[in-house]
Amino acid sequence: MKKDSRKKATIYDLSVLSGSSASTVSAVLNGTWRKRRIKESTADLIRNLAEEQQYTTNQQARGLRSSRSGLIGLMLPVHDNRYFSSMAQTFEAHVRKRGQCPIVVSSSRDPEEERQTAETLVSYSIDELFICGATDPDSVHEICEAAGLKHINIDLPGTKVHSVVSDNYEGSRILTEAIIRQFPADNPLSSDELFLFGGRNDEASRERIRGFRDVKRELLGSDFEASIQPTNYSPNTARVAFEKFFNERQRLPRALFVNSSINFEGLLRFMSNHPRELFADLVVGCFDYDPFASFLPFPVLMIRQDVEGMITKAFELIKEPLSTPKVYFLRPELVAPRTALSGPLDGLKDIV
């Protein structure tokens, strides 16, 4: 029987019902009651009433008082992509395990939007912020710093706090080498037949390009300026780049290093305008893993970044007092063509 079934019960309601003070109710319900020497029986009474009244604590009030909220934020560039959505999925599982509330927000890789998003999150007194793939992590840092908000960089490193990123150089080397080895000895790939499309001037792309170039030089003897075709992380810009390439030479390279599944979608758009024969002998390496992409008609070598590892490491590091900011590298994994890996969804129990 709620007094007013319309509005939520507060500790004051329970205080009246139980005959104790609001502070006693509060202590009982937030677990500090032993410290306050509340009788077991009083606690029981209050807990029962709370149950009966369907009491839940008002987190805004609690947060206001304690300047903490129980919210843990993850800032992503975008949602709609298997890499970032698995990041979100994995992040949520970790936060839930700690009994807190995950809040995932995207900021479109726009530095201004990143800052605004951070400001917004700060204004809700979130407890920690995981900054994933931010274009300008350091200015997000300033905002967090000013608010005394713990934070950490994932995927793209910053210089002000610890970062957890993929070992993009090594991953890129592995991928580039695998692409090259995909070709038979009697008809090997030559340097001018392997191009990298996608990415932009961020740390990840730079490292991948470096790995790509190094391996090309080591295994194919040389590289050349035009083998890198940055397109930004946009499907459409990538599509345009492929079209342009194709229009100029009437063919695609024999092998492509595609710098993210988002750019790979640009290749798909290109493909939809061209006959499938054009891709019969193509070999693609993609820095990112997408299960469907792995089964395309041509060999697709993929790099799966260690999302679970990054999140785990980030959770460890975020609580550490900041010494000098370090960057932790996690080695990503090469995924052979036609491979369906399990993902964060497999951790969920099957509901029938």
Place this chain on the structure above:
Amino acid sequence: MKKDSRKKATIYDLSVLSGSSASTVSAVLNGTWRKRRIKESTADLIRNLAEEQQYTTNQQARGLRSSRSGLIGLMLPVHDNRYFSSMAQTFEAHVRKRGQCPIVVSSSRDPEEERQTAETLVSYSIDELFICGATDPDSVHEICEAAGLKHINIDLPGTKVHSVVSDNYEGSRILTEAIIRQFPADNPLSSDELFLFGGRNDEASRERIRGFRDVKRELLGSDFEASIQPTNYSPNTARVAFEKFFNERQRLPRALFVNSSINFEGLLRFMSNHPRELFADLVVGCFDYDPFASFLPFPVLMIRQDVEGMITKAFELIKEPLSTPKVYFLRPELVAPRTALSGPLDGLKDIV
């Protein structure tokens, strides 16, 4: 010059600095100052100070007082899937446009977790809740109702408030028919060669199954009980179902209707254990669109649900006073094989 550059400025700080009262500062900063007949010059002064002090309003305090938070929630089954992640992406764009803060949370299709998630969101006084793909929307409704929280169902309908869902029956008919027409007249598909895998006993699956059966009977003359193989929304359960089918008959059906891209991942897992020749003549229809899936080696017909339309409609409906709960159907779209559609990411400005 902040007084204490460490802690955030409050209206009281600005009140001291400006020589006005806190209520004046508050009114100026939240826009109600004209109503309160504050002088333009006072307002200017305060706004400048706010800027200077990098004031941002504490949303917890504001929310506590006004029992609103500016947070708009979206509850998803899972993140890691193109359908739901595009839902999140689209939702965010809409919420941002309204100047509010999106918060996206997943609840694993677990009714208990759905309820808990709803409780949590309620305790943060979120302003509206979009319930997407919930297993038990009606008990989430109870929670929202009790808290006076506006809410709406998306993707899977409830009976207590308005719902916006795909026209699954019609979509399924379109898809089934397209699968059948994919086969040539001289070697047409027969009823016993077309199976539906995936889904479970939810409204969407039931409607899709109904459409599937109706079209089979209309175009192929008959249907049979075993043509439906529910597997739950789990990649692995789907894989097992395919394995079982294959072990029993040493082949796959000529054509498959796969009831969600999640189940399609189960087919991928099956594929990775079998030679590609096995799939040379396969035709797959999938209820969900994924750009990479569309380019697999065999023809993949896909249904793209109108995410943008659903979100838009949901935003319209959620503010309407509740008459009798209605279900709004949005017709999904058939996507031909090898089609790369643009998505919510294309709306973002290109940052270089």
Place this chain on the structure above:
DNA sequence: CTTGTGTGCACAATCGATGGTGCAGAAAAC
């Protein structure tokens, strides 16, 4: 010079929880 009408703002209660402090009564020590 008084009454009336605006203008421009300050005051104070309030939202719901937290946590420091203090106090009454019981039990234990002397």
Place this chain on the structure above:
DNA sequence: GTTTTCTGCACCATCGATTGTGCACACAAG
């Protein structure tokens, strides 16, 4: 029987904003 030590809890300020109310002063009307 008095003093000390525990128990068990109540009181109250506080977090930072919002908002209804009221008041002082200026100016116009009568």
